[in-house]
Amino acid sequence: MSTVMPFGAGTTLLADVTAAVRTAGDTLRDRATSHARGVSLDEIVGEIHANDDAVLDVLREPLLRVRRGSRWAEDELAGGALPPGEWWVVDPAEGNINHVHGMADWAVTATLVRDNRPVLTVVNLPLTGDTYTAVADGGARCNGRPLKVSAKTDLGAALIGTGQAKPGESERTFRRIGDSVTAMLGNGLVVRVSVPATLQLIHVAAGRMDAFWQFSDVRSGLVSGALLVSEAGGTVTDLTGEPWNTGSRDFLAAAPGIHGAALKILSTTA
Structure with a gap:
């Protein structure tokens, strides 16, 4: 090769x-x-x-x-x-x-x-x-x-998003989505819940949104956005803070200035 x-x-x-x-x-x-x-x-x-x-x-x-x-x-x-x-x-x-x-x-x-x-x-x-x-x-x-990610450093000023990866997710995944949205509603500026993931992740890469998370490992919805965000200067990890790859079970892509705060909130719903 x-x-x-x-x-x-x-x-x-x-x-x-x-x-x-x-x-x-x-x-x-x-x-x-x-x-x-x-x-x-x-x-x-x-x-x-x-x-x-x-x-x-x-x-x-x-x-x-x-x-x-x-x-x-x-x-x-x-x-x-x-x-x-x-x-x-x-x-x-x-x-x-x-x-x-x-x-x-x-x-x-x-x-x-x-x-x-x-x-x-x-x-x-x-x-x-x-x-x-x-x-x-x-x-x-x-x-x-x-492209360049957002320069924000305050999660309270952030436009953040998530979404459902596919139909028929487990009840546990649906519960985690609901709990995480509730937690982020109390800590971010606005939470956007929509599909597909890639359309939100291109906004993160372009600095129009500040973070996106997902409780799923559906790789086709994440690989494009993961590379775009990381190459635009963002931070892409799983919800333990480890670098994300296709074997990771969950996902967070964010501007570096708010990644740590977002990770702290989401880790409570893991």
Whole structure:
């Protein structure tokens, strides 16, 4: 396998991945409607799968081709550590539930993960035309402009967020979400609860939000944002304060000035 991050061909690989993700984004944009699609659960699930299949048809082969020897993480809702080596962790419709309900908060993401750490990512928002990119040790950007996390140092002034990673989480996870939101409502300025995770994490990377936490290890919703936030100068850990990787069971990404305070509050709900 070729040597990677930092890697001399990084700009070429990033350009190739960006082109593939933008093409996939065009496919997802063409499927968008201004109204909700599906009434029954079966109909909604069918629409979600149709979106995934349409995007993967144009995204999978180009990504595997531009990184020879890489493998594909099949289940976008899976969590936990991956085997050693390079893996593409892709969400063909991040925020798929929003897409099928006629809302605007969705994206296409592709992240190259090496030995359970993200090393290159592209997030395309087809409705706005914005593309967020990051390479390990190479910074984070939106449309080529550098990103920088918030300079806030007071949790009481912070806009912070969380969300549900997937349907059917355990009762314990739902209880932790509720308890943590309650705790943060009493300590932050405003708490935002929404999906998908990536759409909140790009705001953290850009300094528009100050922190995001999640009680889940669904890797496809976290790897892009984790790399974007860390490369924009943020701090990304689990809720014990250890550096986050795809094997971590929970997640916190924050501006450095409020990370410690947020971690202290969230650790009481763990």
